[in-house]
Amino acid sequence: MNKPTEFPYPIPEFAAEYYWEACNRGEFPMQRCTACARYRWMPGALCPYCDSADLEWTPLSGRGTVSTWTVVTHAVHPAAVARVPYIIAEVELEEQPGLRVISNLVKIDPEEITIGLPVEVEFREHSSGQKLPVFKPRR
Amino acid sequence: MIRTIRDQACIVGVGHTEYSSDSGRSEMKLACEAIRAAMDDAGLGPEDIDGIAKYTMDNNDPVLIAKNLRLPRLNFAAEVSYGGGGGPVGTVLLAAMAVATGQAQAVAAFRAMNERSGRGTPRYGQGSTEPGAGGVQSYHAPYGLFSPAQMVALAAHRHMHLYGTESIHFGEIAVACRHHANHNPDATMYGCPMSLDDHQSSRMISTPLHLFDCCLESDGGAAVIVTTPERARDLRQRPVTIAAGGMGIGAWNDRSVLKNVDAPETESTVIARHVFEDAGIGHDDIDVLFLYDHFTPLVLMALEEYGFCRRGEGKDFVTGGRLQWPDGELPLNTSGGNLSEGYLHGMQNNIEAVRQLRGQSRCQVEGAEYAFVASGNAVPTTAMILRRDG
Numbered sequence: 156m157n158k159p160t161e162f163p164y165p166i167p168e169f170a171a172e173y174y175w176e177a178c179n180r181g182e183f184p185m186q187r188c189t190a191c192a193r194y195r196w197m198p199g200a201l202c203p204y205c206d207s208a209d210l211e212w213t214p215l216s217g218r219g220t221v222s223t224w225t226v227v228t229h230a231v232h233p234a235a236v237a238r239v240p241y242i243i244a245e246v247e248l249e250e251q252p253g254l255r256v257i258s259n260l261v262k263i264d265p266e267e268i269t270i271g272l273p274v275e276v277e278f279r280e281h282s283s284g285q286k287l288p289v290f291k292p293r294r
Numbered sequence: 295m296i297r298t299i300r301d302q303a304c305i306v307g308v309g310h311t312e313y314s315s316d317s318g319r320s321e322m323k324l325a326c327e328a329i330r331a332a333m334d335d336a337g338l339g340p341e342d343i344d345g346i347a348k349y350t351m352d353n354n355d356p357v358l359i360a361k362n363l364r365l366p367r368l369n370f371a372a373e374v375s376y377g378g379g380g381g382p383v384g385t386v387l388l389a390a391m392a393v394a395t396g397q398a399q400a401v402a403a404f405r406a407m408n409e410r411s412g413r414g415t416p417r418y419g420q421g422s423t424e425p426g427a428g429g430v431q432s433y434h435a436p437y438g439l440f441s442p443a444q445m446v447a448l449a450a451h452r453h454m455h456l457y458g459t460e461s462i463h464f465g466e467i468a469v470a471c472r473h474h475a476n477h478n479p480d481a482t483m484y485g486c487p488m489s490l491d492d493h494q495s496s497r498m499i500s501t502p503l504h505l506f507d508c509c510l511e512s513d514g515g516a517a518v519i520v521t522t523p524e525r526a527r528d529l530r531q532r533p534v535t536i537a538a539g540g541m542g543i544g545a546w547n548d549r550s551v552l553k554n555v556d557a558p559e560t561e562s563t564v565i566a567r568h569v570f571e572d573a574g575i576g577h578d579d580i581d582v583l584f585l586y587d588h589f590t591p592l593v594l595m596a597l598e599e600y601g602f603c604r605r606g607e608g609k610d611f612v613t614g615g616r617l618q619w620p621d622g623e624l625p626l627n628t629s630g631g632n633l634s635e636g637y638l639h640g641m642q643n644n645i646e647a648v649r650q651l652r653g654q655s656r657c658q659v660e661g662a663e664y665a666f667v668a669s670g671n672a673v674p675t676t677a678m679i680l681r682r683d684g
Contacts, residue, residue: 163427163435171432197433197548223455223555225447229499231440232421243439243500245448253556259437265501270455283426287436 158233164283170198173212178286183217183276185254186210194251217276218293219248222255226265240265246274246290262291298572303390304526304533305680306400307336307519308645313482313636316411317513325354325406326362328515333363336519337530338400343519345370345398347385349377349405349639353414359402370398376550379588379670380541381405382640383678387539389520399521405641406515417511419443430549442551442588443508447500449553449672450591454502456555457606461502463613464590465493467626468506468633470617471587475630477619477656482510483634507590509632516641518648532683534651537664538572539678540565553592553672561675562599562668570601573664573679577602580679581662582650583617583624584643586670587631596671619657628657640669651682 167175170186177184185194190207194215201208224244230236242260247253260268261279274290281287309331311317311324333343343365346356356371370392374384382405389401407415421440422431439445453459472488475481488506496505526533542564546557553560570576585596594608602624603611617626629635629646636642647665649655655662668677 159423159425162438163422163425163431165432165436166426166428168429168432197430223448223452225444225451225503226498226501227438227444227447228501229443229497231419231444232438233423235421235438238438241438243437243444243448245452257434257437257439257552270451281436285436289437 161234161282162232164281164285168198170200174198175285177212178278178288181278181286182214183288184212184214187213194254196254196256215248215250219246219274219290221245221260221268221270221272221274222247223270224260224268242268244290259289260291261289267292299387299390299394299539300537300572301523301535302394303520303536304523304683305386305518305536305644305648306521306526306529306531306533307332307338308517308648309333309335310516310638310642310645311514313480313512313514313638314410315513317408321406321408321414322354322358322362324408324513324515325359325404328406328517329359329363329402329404332402332517332519335531338519340364341366343400343402344368345389345392345401347388347392347401347403348373349381349385350375351378351381352405352407354406370401374676376674378550378639379586379673380675381669382586382644383539383667383669383676384541386518386520386536386644387541387676387678390536390539393520393522399525401520402517403520404515404517405639407638408513409637410511410513419511434549443503444500445549445552446589446591446672447503449555449595450502452555453591453595457609459594459609461504462490462494463594463609464507465490466612467587467590467593467617468493470622471627471631471633473618474625474628474657475634478629478635481630481635482512483630503589503591509588510634510637512637514636514638516638516645518641518644532652534648535681535683537575537679537681538569539676540569540572541674541676543674547672550673553595555595560599561673562596562671562677565675565677566600569677569679573681575664575679580624580664580666582628582647582659582665583626584647584665584667585626586640586643586668587627587633588670590633592671593626596668599671600666600668600677619659625657625659628655628659643667647680651680
């Protein structure tokens, strides 16, 4: 078997097909409850804050802050060998406290990262053609 | 009304194979060797064992175990959710519930795998090389988030930010486990002492996790036998009673092992709400501690979440040798744990807890009466309090 040269592409879950298609258009949406107006991540069937099942895809600003991060230095995937060190971060989005998403931090030196660092979304194209939201510092 | 599992089941036998990097035999053979060793330890034969409790992630079919060990009938077979890390205590509690309700007379709880050699079980620290990732991994694998170590690294940085915890505090846990392993000739790291400096200079895996913050990978098998208190009285070893136990699961983590450090309630705090009260004791009554040591930061968080110290005070609690036998007041994982004895998904910690309460440990805590044993923090988990009888 050929060793993959890139990290896996996302196979959209049923609830997330809209999300990945929106990313390909350069949008960054999340499901928002029409009853209590709160966002949920990851995509799912019901609002975890109230009893509503009425969730509506809503664009976010793409701005947030780093809530935690790690610099991966040990490759555990064939494609990681050429990528290390790379930065995985959890970003808290400005729309809602605790609304956090896993992504990569780009265009930054690891020494510059602090928790609370302002970041904004941009899109990186996977070789599959899927665009992935990643985050860069807000300057 | 009986509300808890208190005093309704005992661990009467323990057994394990060697812990190695390549066992040279099948996972089924490892499972059968470990279970048979535990049966021999208890003084029980094939006709006495009528139940099997397994980890979800274990490949060994109870039907084939029964065939290989010539168990004439099984009244009970079950597996614990999220075992994995939830398995070591979870399998014992399944066994305890089975014997307490009369569903079985004596149940073997086991874990056997060739995880290091990869002969039967994939190495859990390696990313899948499938071209696409589905389910929860579809949100993580495209970013290169694959391994438990990377997920725990995220939680560790968050804890450091919130509470001022430092890498050296994680190191205290690694050093305590290594210290104990150096008294245990069965331990993989026997003869390999480690200082805090060694921990700090070990190579970085995923910041802030060093190599020595991460558990071993092992081939091997480990098992315990659980039966009723009545039956336990007549067997070969001094019984060890399950004084309390419970399972804790929450919706607060997006993914098993990917821990939400900010959550006020965690899988471990759910259990801590009742388990000490159920056993009729306090934290100060615990003589020896077994916390599932997949990664040192989660051991520190487990100390906090089970209430041995307050949230955020783990850094002070672990400092000064408190976790090291013989002088520390609360020795941790006294055979070396997943970090330094062998990685059998924590089943070895059950075995060592039993040895402590029988007075058979190589790092014997004088007069040990109560042991606290927990499965993995950050996964849907299980914990129990064990008591010496007689």
